[in-house]
Amino acid sequence: MVLPAKIFEIREKVDLGLIVSKLKHFREEEIYRTENGEAITLTTEILDLELGDDSISGVFSKDFIRQRFYKRELIEAPTTEESHFWIRQHSDRFFLIVSAPSVARGVKKLLTNFVANRLSRILFIIRQGIAEINIPHSTLQELHESNPMATKLIWFDDVDIPGVEKLCLAGSDLVDTTLYQEYLNHGKIWYVVFEVQRRGMVVGITRNCVVTLFSKSSTEDFINFISEDLLALIE
Numbered sequence: 001m002v003l004p005a006k007i008f009e010i011r012e013k014v015d016l017g018l019i020v021s022k023l024k025h026f027r028e029e030e031i032y033r034t035e036n037g038e039a040i041t042l043t044t045e046i047l048d049l050e051l052g053d054d055s056i057s058g059v060f061s062k063d064f065i066r067q068r069f070y071k072r073e074l075i076e077a078p079t080t081e082e083s084h085f086w087i088r089q090h091s092d093r094f095f096l097i098v099s100a101p102s103v104a105r106g107v108k109k110l111l112t113n114f115v116a117n118r119l120s121r122i123l124f125i126i127r128q129g130i131a132e133i134n135i136p137h138s139t140l141q142e143l144h145e146s147n148p149m150a151t152k153l154i155w156f157d158d159v160d161i162p163g164v165e166k167l168c169l170a171g172s173d174l175v176d177t178t179l180y181q182e183y184l185n186h187g188k189i190w191y192v193v194f195e196v197q198r199r200g201m202v203v204g205i206t207r208n209c210v211v212t213l214f215s216k217s218s219t220e221d222f223i224n225f226i227s228e229d230l231l232a233l234i235e
Contacts, residue, residue: 003099003222006112007209007230010087010094012129019087019123020051023058026122032065034076040065042078044118055227056087060098060115083115086223090231096130097226099219112210134207137188139233143205148175150195152202156187166190199225209234 027045034040042063049058059082066079086097096119098112113132120130144151151174156167167183174180193204193214201222202215211230213222 003213003219004112005097005099005211005213005222005226006116007133007211007226007234008096008098008116008130009133009234010096010129011131012124014087014089014094016051016054016056016087019056020049022123023056023119024049032078034065035074040078047082054089057085059084060119083112084219085115085119086227088223088227088231090227093231095227095231095234097223133209133234135205135209135230135233136235137207139235140189140192140205140207141184143194143233144174144189144192147194148180150197151192152195153191153193153204154180154183154189155191156183157190159187161186196225196229201225205230 023046027043029044030042032040032042042065044062047059047061050056061080061082063078063080065076067074067076069075084099088095088097096116098115100112116130116132117127120127123129144154153168153170154174156169157165159165159167164186167187169176169180169183189207191204191206193202195202199217199221200215201213201217203222203225204210204212204214209230211226
């Protein structure tokens with residue numbers, strides 16, 4: 001199972017009850033006319049909304065028109081993309097977690113940034129109400145060095161070697177402290193894949209808070225890991 005998600009921070013004042021009331025009644029429709037003049041109603045709405053003690057979960061659903069050629073003719077057909085989202089509290093801050101649609105659906109239009117921007121406009125009118133965040137390079141460095149044997153892969157970016165944009169360590173090279181230090185002297189850690197042994201899952205994390213689950217695990221366990229373990233790493 002490969003499940004990607006991205007973490008954002010809600011910068012505006014959060015009232016969970018008010019957020020639920022706004023999302024619960026949100027529904028937009030637009031009319032799309034195909035090449036042959038057929039009118040198709042495309043809907044954007046929030047589904048499966050649930051309110052917990054200090055959290056909200058739901059599904060952002062949006063219809064698109066997908067075009068493809070069949071026997072040299074352009075075929076237009078409606079399709080629906082869905083992204084699950086969660087609003088979770090950590091300390092005195094609130095975060096939005098958005099999962100990406102399944103790759104099996106083909107071209108992914110409903111990306112995490114799109115959903116975050118749309119939810120920000122629904123809830124706060126402005127786009128800046130929900131913002132991107134970062135995990136510091138130093139935090140990812142500490143994450144690896146605290147248990148190098150659990151790390152599966154490291155990507156370095158911001159490399160100062162002419163002609164080299166990224167560096168990668170994988171496999172047995174990860175426990176080679178000399179090579180690791182050499183790469184660390186020339187770049188910053190962008191992406192780490194590691195095993196969370198106490199949870200029995202393998203995940204990847206980027207500095208801009210894209211988190212990917214690579215092992216067999218439930219979505220609930222994955223989101224709980226993000227909420228309980230990763231949110232504490234965000235400055």
